[in-house]
Amino acid sequence: MLTKRIIPCLDIKDGKVVKGVNFVGLKDVGDPIELAKKYDVQCADEVVFLDITASYEDRGIMKDIIERGASELTIPLAVGGGIRTLDDFRMILASGADKVSVNSAAIVNPQLIKEAADEFGVQCVVIAIDAKKREDQSGWDVYVKGGRENTGLDLIEWVKKCESLGAGEVLLTSMDADGTKAGYDIEMLNAVCKAVDIPVIASGGCGSIQDIIDVFEKTNVDAALVASLFHFNEATVEDVRNECKKHGINVRRTR
Amino acid sequence: MIVIIDYNVGNLKSVVGAFKRIGLEAVVSRDEKVIKEAKGIVLPGVGTFPTAMKNLEKYHLVDILTERKEAGIPILGICLGMQILFEKGYEVKETKGLGFIPGSVRYMDIDEKIPHMGWNQLHITNHQPILKYVHENDDAYFVHSYMAHCKDENLVAYTDYGTTKVTALVQNKNVIGCQFHPEKSGMVGHKILLAFKEMVEC
Numbered sequence: 001m002l003t004k005r006i007i008p009c010l011d012i013k014d015g016k017v018v019k020g021v022n023f024v025g026l027k028d029v030g031d032p033i034e035l036a037k038k039y040d041v042q043c044a045d046e047v048v049f050l051d052i053t054a055s056y057e058d059r060g061i062m063k064d065i066i067e068r069g070a071s072e073l074t075i076p077l078a079v080g081g082g083i084r085t086l087d088d089f090r091m092i093l094a095s096g097a098d099k100v101s102v103n104s105a106a107i108v109n110p111q112l113i114k115e116a117a118d119e120f121g122v123q124c125v126v127i128a129i130d131a132k133k134r135e136d137q138s139g140w141d142v143y144v145k146g147g148r149e150n151t152g153l154d155l156i157e158w159v160k161k162c163e164s165l166g167a168g169e170v171l172l173t174s175m176d177a178d179g180t181k182a183g184y185d186i187e188m189l190n191a192v193c194k195a196v197d198i199p200v201i202a203s204g205g206c207g208s209i210q211d212i213i214d215v216f217e218k219t220n221v222d223a224a225l226v227a228s229l230f231h232f233n234e235a236t237v238e239d240v241r242n243e244c245k246k247h248g249i250n251v252r253r254t255r
Numbered sequence: 256m257i258v259i260i261d262y263n264v265g266n267l268k269s270v271v272g273a274f275k276r277i278g279l280e281a282v283v284s285r286d287e288k289v290i291k292e293a294k295g296i297v298l299p300g301v302g303t304f305p306t307a308m309k310n311l312e313k314y315h316l317v318d319i320l321t322e323r324k325e326a327g328i329p330i331l332g333i334c335l336g337m338q339i340l341f342e343k344g345y346e347v348k349e350t351k352g353l354g355f356i357p358g359s360v361r362y363m364d365i366d367e368k369i370p371h372m373g374w375n376q377l378h379i380t381n382h383q384p385i386l387k388y389v390h391e392n393d394d395a396y397f398v399h400s401y402m403a404h405c406k407d408e409n410l411v412a413y414t415d416y417g418t419t420k421v422t423a424l425v426q427n428k429n430v431i432g433c434q435f436h437p438e439k440s441g442m443v444g445h446k447i448l449l450a451f452k453e454m455v456e457c
Contacts (some may be wrong), residue, residue: 045373074273093265252378253393
């Protein structure tokens with residue numbers, strides 16, 4: 001039986017992990033590989049590197065990090081941030097990443113999803129979506145530019161379109177839940193899981209192990225993205241797995 | 256020394272890294288001389304069945320691989336590299352494979368999310384040396400939309416996806432194929448590669 005995945009997400013800027021990381025017991029402070037390897041040893045199911053600078057000059061640094069990650073990690077690696085073109089996909093995959101996550105560029109040019117899926121396979125095309133509930137509560141709108149710009153796209157319509165164009169997975173961040181540490185956005189995740197048949201990764205709002213248990217028990221998501229809970233050493237991946245097992249949630253057993 | 260066949264089907268960094276971790280010298284090459292000297296052959300691969308076969312033909316690798324297979328050299332196919340070990344594939348169009356293992360590769364037309372992506376448990380049907388360090392129910396990382404259909408005698412391990420038994424590991428004499436990615440399967444994958452290393456070195 002396919003297990004539920006626990007995926008630590010590392011925000012990377014200028015080659016260093018940023019945004020609330022408490023580097024206890026790491027030799028090389030801020031090194032994404034060092035931190036990713038720690039999560040690998042703890043049995044994370046995948047790791048995500050999110051390039052939050054994503055400027056042209058930083059591409060070389062990121063390429064180097066992906067190459068090191070690919071050769072040193074024993075689990076899959078997904079990379080996102082600033083993906084614009086098919087060439088960006090090519091560079092990231094050639095550097096050794098298993099999946100590429102694309103956000104705004106897919107909204108500007110939805111055909112990019114199809115082109116990438118045709119050329120590299122659906123399994124490596126992850127569509128990242130930031131969404132927020134409409135004021136009239138009628139559904140959710142898709143946002144870009146770190147949540148500053150409302151595209152006017154309806155979340156459910158957009159996610160269905162992404163699936164039909166060949167997206168292999170959806171990384172769904174609830175802007176309402178993100179940063180609250182009050183739990184994942186169960187309602188939004190359920191709506192998306194009902195709408196599509198591709199795997200869904202829940203993101204935004206995780207503040208405790210119980211939040212991860214909840215999202216797996218109350219929705220049909222395939223994976224939970226976790227950042228600060230792990231980065232601040234409030235819990236290890238192992239702690240989450242053990243708690244999941246106690247609740248009868250099927251997670252990876254062995255290293 | 257083993258050779259990881261370079262035929263333009265996805266990046267090879269993780270595969271190279273995995274062999275480095277187990278201390279087995281691995282060269283990435285499509286050079287006939289290198290392949291002939293290698294004590295083991297790894298056939299990686301991400302992409303589609305027809306493209307993989309087309310590239311093997313383009314680089315004149317089919318004959319040398321067949322010759323090495325006949326010579327008894329251990330061959331390990333990973334993911335798409337496992338699928339093309341079979342006689343036929345039906346991805347995009349019907350395509351002839353290497354035919355090192357009897358069987359065919361077809362779309363997983365099942366009532367589950369496709370691709371089959373993530374960690375799933377290995378159920379061992381045939382205790383071969385390649386799984387000597389692996390236990391029943393150990394998890395491995397899968398990502399694929401097509402699956403192999405083979406004879407029971409070639410099946411070494413399967414995994415359950417919904418109600419479907421998905422072919423996970425196959426073997427025909429010195430030819431082994433993993434549908435999952437040992438290089439991405441943590442310690443379980445590490446142990447499988449260690450067993451392959453022992454086959455190569457014995």
